[in-house]
Amino acid sequence: MSRITAVETHDIRFPTSRELDGSDAMHPDPDYSAAYLVLRTDEAGTEGHGFAFTIGRGNEVQVAALNALRPQLVGRRLDDICADPGTVYRALTADSQLRWLGPEKGVIHMAVGAAVNAVWDLAARRAGKPLWRLLAEAPPEWLAAQADLRYLEDVLPRERAVELLRAGRRDAGRRTAALLRTGYPAYTTSPGWLGYSDERLTRLARRAVADGFTQIKLKVGADLADDIRRLRAARAAVGPDIRIAIDANQRWHVRQAIEWTRALAEFAPYWIEEPTSPDDILGHAAVRRAVAPVKVASGEHAQNRVIVKQLLQAGAIDVLQLDAARVGGVNENLAVLLLAADRGIPVCPHAGGVGLCELVQHLAMFDYVALSGSTRDRAVEYVDHLHEHFTDPVRITGGHYAAPSAPGFSARMRPESLARYRYPDGEFWAADRAGRAAGGRRDTERTVETA
Amino acid sequence: MSRITAVETHDIRFPTSRELDGSDAMHPDPDYSAAYLVLRTDEAGTEGHGFAFTIGRGNEVQVAALNALRPQLVGRRLDDICADPGTVYRALTADSQLRWLGPEKGVIHMAVGAAVNAVWDLAARRAGKPLWRLLAEAPPEWLAAQADLRYLEDVLPRERAVELLRAGRRDAGRRTAALLRTGYPAYTTSPGWLGYSDERLTRLARRAVADGFTQIKLKVGADLADDIRRLRAARAAVGPDIRIAIDANQRWHVRQAIEWTRALAEFAPYWIEEPTSPDDILGHAAVRRAVAPVKVASGEHAQNRVIVKQLLQAGAIDVLQLDAARVGGVNENLAVLLLAADRGIPVCPHAGGVGLCELVQHLAMFDYVALSGSTRDRAVEYVDHLHEHFTDPVRITGGHYAAPSAPGFSARMRPESLARYRYPDGEFWAADRAGRAAGGRRDTERTVETA
Known part of the structure; x- marks a missing residue:
């Protein structure tokens, strides 16, 4: 019985503010960042990746929230979470103490999203399908059961959800x-x-x-x-x-x-x-x-x-x-x-x-x-x-x-990127600090130029 | 010119779940907790206390959010923040990277609340008044400027706020x-x-x-x-x-x-x-x-x-x-x-x-x-x-x-309580872990019995 054996988390930040990429009226200087999570397993080749997106400062708070979910994840059986990823979603949103931090909003909810998306990434990889295809080929009743319809009953009863999904399968x-x-x-x-x-x-x-x-x-x-x-x-x-x-x-x-x-x-x-x-x-x-x-x-x-x-x-x-x-x-x-x-x-x-x-x-x-x-x-x-x-x-x-063909949720970051942009100890940030300490020009590496 | 010199944070948890105090339909076993913050200053006897309330697990995430605010707080002049506590509120809610974590909701917003309340605690202590009296005796125009009316202009223009506060002062x-x-x-x-x-x-x-x-x-x-x-x-x-x-x-x-x-x-x-x-x-x-x-x-x-x-x-x-x-x-x-x-x-x-x-x-x-x-x-x-x-x-x-008479916002926890219930290293939790490790009955200390 294969299980989740470990949950790795990473604070990944890219220095996008230096080129004003992503600048808008409320966020003039974002450093695009990811609070990144990997589900490790004892099944060869099986893992799941997910992340919350933030824009720099505070990414460490988001990582702390990912870490708070670890006890709910480690030890789960892969067969169970692939058959019903909703079990993880429901457990994480129902944690009677963690939910106070939201409920279901902000940092704690984005952390839940990262973990749940990692479970779906894992399930799709294990099924050998890109996620869009896994969902599109799943039975309507199963999909309706995966959808979180709590608090929606006044506009979307479960029967209506099943009806929509059945109709959606035609052609x-x-x-x-x-x-x-x-x-x-x-x-x-x-x-x-x-x-x-x-x-x-x-x-x-x-x-x-x-x-x-x-x-x-x-x-x-x-x-x-x-x-x-x-x-x-x-x-x-x-x-x-x-x-x-x-x-x-x-x-x-x-x-x-x-x-x-x-x-x-x-x-x-x-x-x-x-x-x-x-x-x-x-x-x-x-x-x-x-x-x-x-x-x-x-x-x-x-x-x-x-x-x-x-x-x-x-x-x-x-x-x-x-x-x-x-x-x-x-x-x-x-x-x-x-x-x-x-x-x-x-x-x-x-x-x-x-x-x-x-x-x-x-x-x-x-x-x-x-x-x-x-x-x-x-x-x-x-x-x-x-x-x-x-x-x-x-x-x-x-x-x-173009429709993705690789199995999974396309959520996996390259190991060398994780190593380079890990904050504050990755190669990029260590070199950046050293450059500043030496009084030199900061490293304005154009990671993201589009022109 | 006195300033904020340090921001101390504490993860404080009380074992309330052991008596079912606080139990409700969604939160059957809360451990009432505080992500607690102290503004230290270089003015003798002046400090500010504030906290976010959580119910146990995840309190460390809330503390991480308090820590993320530290650079915005340390170095501020006491005269400035007492004359206009709103400067701190506006700076914290406007942080262009941190706001992505909410915006203005959940963990990051509760952290802002803890810090802002600590500023008001400090301001009221320094004025020698309980906070209710400081507010009740403040000029209506100043209070209206302290109130955050952003996104409320469609129902509460600033002139209406001043009018309400002026009328409120009669008698x-x-x-x-x-x-x-x-x-x-x-x-x-x-x-x-x-x-x-x-x-x-x-x-x-x-x-x-x-x-x-x-x-x-x-x-x-x-x-x-x-x-x-x-x-x-x-x-x-x-x-x-x-x-x-x-x-x-x-x-x-x-x-x-x-x-x-x-x-x-x-x-x-x-x-x-x-x-x-x-x-x-x-x-x-x-x-x-x-x-x-x-x-x-x-x-x-x-x-x-x-x-x-x-x-x-x-x-x-x-x-x-x-x-x-x-x-x-x-x-x-x-x-x-x-x-x-x-x-x-x-x-x-x-x-x-x-x-x-x-x-x-x-x-x-x-x-x-x-x-x-x-x-x-x-x-x-x-x-x-x-x-x-x-x-x-x-x-x-x-x-x-009864109306408080002591200066401040009544927000200060006793130092011995901070030391005892600090998680996971305070005396209570250390003893609790030792008791569990020894296989003995857990310490069901009745800290909160009301009957």
């Missing part, structure tokens, strides 16, 4: 073939970071169109005159037919969000993303009513399925941007996908960061093949950063994510 | 005198823990009435037959005129909450507390519409002011139960009190745990003296646990909290 073979042929649509945020010059923005926006993307995204919200200038430049660069989404990253209060979005309306933005606090469901609903036909998109900071339920109940969003590593992992995201499918709301997952593209592509592809059955008005965010650190990086061609 | 002297004479109303949860026998429940309920309490609270939600039996016993013990609140601690989904509460209606419960997920604003509203005249109370797990805003906008609650240590400290709770005062919703703060009674009494007393001006339908929760570990413990007489 799944045809959609699998289409997915393997053309991939899943992507949009790109690489041109639009707030810290980039207009010249760089224009150059990257043109390249995005040349590369086959039909949607790009710009960060906004720090200064209205700047936003007007940048959006004008972007529109000039891409022409009238490419969608330009804008993203305020929570910068505004409700009235500001309405006024600012209206002031940018002449450039026909496709959606306004996170116009205000991600917790403000009723605020999002007020913004949506006021800025139509500009759509409202949100969800990357939705802490759990209960917030998503209400965003849909309140008519607060047009587009749901689930995140693979913010909530409690695959089991909770199955519920999120079911909520969206039930309402017919398109899901355009949040990605970027470290490894988020690698994860969310599986959820979107499962949704297309075996749940919503559609890619209409759907696209997975793509950012051209840090993929080189993964053993199974995403592959983008013609503005589409 | 404040008369209310101060009344407060010093009679104290602030309390209700008690001590009889009602889920793990207690009916005999113990009955005995403690009778004692509560004899002690002058006019409201008690019972935990419910694990088993309906048990709840009916326990509520019948409680009603028999206290008679028809004492309010009995019931608390489901998030156990139910919306329909269950409605059905279960209706099934207990014959015992005339005063309020049903946390009937469902604390994140489910619209769910609370649905429950409230269905169970009237039983009131709906919630708020101890409201992660921040944005959730409180929506609970009030949606008509989701009759009673707001703010918590002193769940949100970002005094600056955010000033906003919460203003939101409630603006809507005329009574605030009955959550307390119990470790030191929560000590903290919230100050907020409630300030609200009475200088904001809402009323104690009608208001009472602070009281639980007779762990007060002996504080240097300025609450004093209860005749079912009322």
Whole structure:
């Protein structure tokens, strides 16, 4: 009987702030980071990888939360957790003392998500399938049992979940073939970071169109005159037919969000993303009513399925941007996908960061093949950063994510990257400190340049 | 120029699970704990104390979050932080990397609350006043500037906050005198823990009435037959005129909450507390519409002011139960009190745990003296646990909290308690481990017995 024998954790940080990659109105200098976890087993070749994404300081707090889950993980039998990954999800979210730290939100819930995603990575590797295919080929009743429907009974009874999943399987073979042929649509945020010059923005926006993307995204919200200038430049660069989404990253209060979005309306933005606090469901609903036909998109900071339920109940969003590593992992995201499918709301997952593209592509592809059955008005965010650190990086061609074929959740980081960027003792950070101590120029290694 | 010179942190845990004190339907075995922080200064006799409350496992994660705030605290000038504690609050919540861990929720936000409350403790000590008096005597404009009104502009513009605070000051002297004479109303949860026998429940309920309490609270939600039996016993013990609140601690989904509460209606419960997920604003509203005249109370797990805003906008609650240590400290709770005062919703703060009674009494007393001006339908929760570990413990007489007179926020734990219950190396835990290793009975020291 093979078991989980150890849980390894790593504090991994990349010095992205030095190039202003990832800069937005609320996060001017992120150092993209991962609180990374490996499930070791006594079965040769079997392991599971997962991580929470953070943006630098505090990643050690996230690692402490991963460590707090270790006693719940070590010793579990692989046969049990592969047959029912939900047992791990339920045990971790139900820990009667740990749950006080959330409940089901923030640091402790992201830790649960990392561990649960590692279990799914392990299960998919052991099944010899990429996760999207494992999910798409699983029985609807089993998937409905994996989905966390607690607190959702008022809008999504279990019978309705099973019904949606059964309906989603019709013609799944045809959609699998289409997915393997053309991939899943992507949009790109690489041109639009707030810290980039207009010249760089224009150059990257043109390249995005040349590369086959039909949607790009710009960060906004720090200064209205700047936003007007940048959006004008972007529109000039891409022409009238490419969608330009804008993203305020929570910068505004409700009235500001309405006024600012209206002031940018002449450039026909496709959606306004996170116009205000991600917790403000009723605020999002007020913004949506006021800025139509500009759509409202949100969800990357939705802490759990209960917030998503209400965003849909309140008519607060047009587009749901689930995140693979913010909530409690695959089991909770199955519920999120079911909520969206039930309402017919398109899901355009949040990605970027470290490894988020690698994860969310599986959820979107499962949704297309075996749940919503559609890619209409759907696209997975793509950012051209840090993929080189993964053993199974995403592959983008013609503005589409190619379907992963390697077994697992694409969650595994290369051992040499773990060794180099481990904080504070990895080679990069040790050399960086030594350089500073010597008074020399800091190491501005361009790990993530996209231009 | 005196400054903060060091930030000490402590992982303090009390073995409360061994007596089932604090047991409820979701938390059967809490070990009441504090992630405790001390601001040391270079000014003789000046220091600040604060803490986050947790219930055991994971307290080390909370301490890691306190440690992550240290660079933002050390070196600050005491004159600056006493003149404007909000500078610390704003710096901590605005940290562009740490905020990703919330934003403004869960572990990182509770850490901010602990640090901010320690700053207010220090400021009140330095002013030689208990915190309630410092707040009640502060200029309305200054208080409004201290309140965090971000994301609240749609319901509470700053001018309205100033107006409420100015109106609250009328006749404040008369209310101060009344407060010093009679104290602030309390209700008690001590009889009602889920793990207690009916005999113990009955005995403690009778004692509560004899002690002058006019409201008690019972935990419910694990088993309906048990709840009916326990509520019948409680009603028999206290008679028809004492309010009995019931608390489901998030156990139910919306329909269950409605059905279960209706099934207990014959015992005339005063309020049903946390009937469902604390994140489910619209769910609370649905429950409230269905169970009237039983009131709906919630708020101890409201992660921040944005959730409180929506609970009030949606008509989701009759009673707001703010918590002193769940949100970002005094600056955010000033906003919460203003939101409630603006809507005329009574605030009955959550307390119990470790030191929560000590903290919230100050907020409630300030609200009475200088904001809402009323104690009608208001009472602070009281639980007779762990007060002996504080240097300025609450004093209860005749079912009322006596107004604290010692300078500060009553947040300071006794040094010998810190030494004894520090986890895992304090005397209690070291002895406990040694006892277990020796195969003997574990130390069931009755630190918290109330009967």
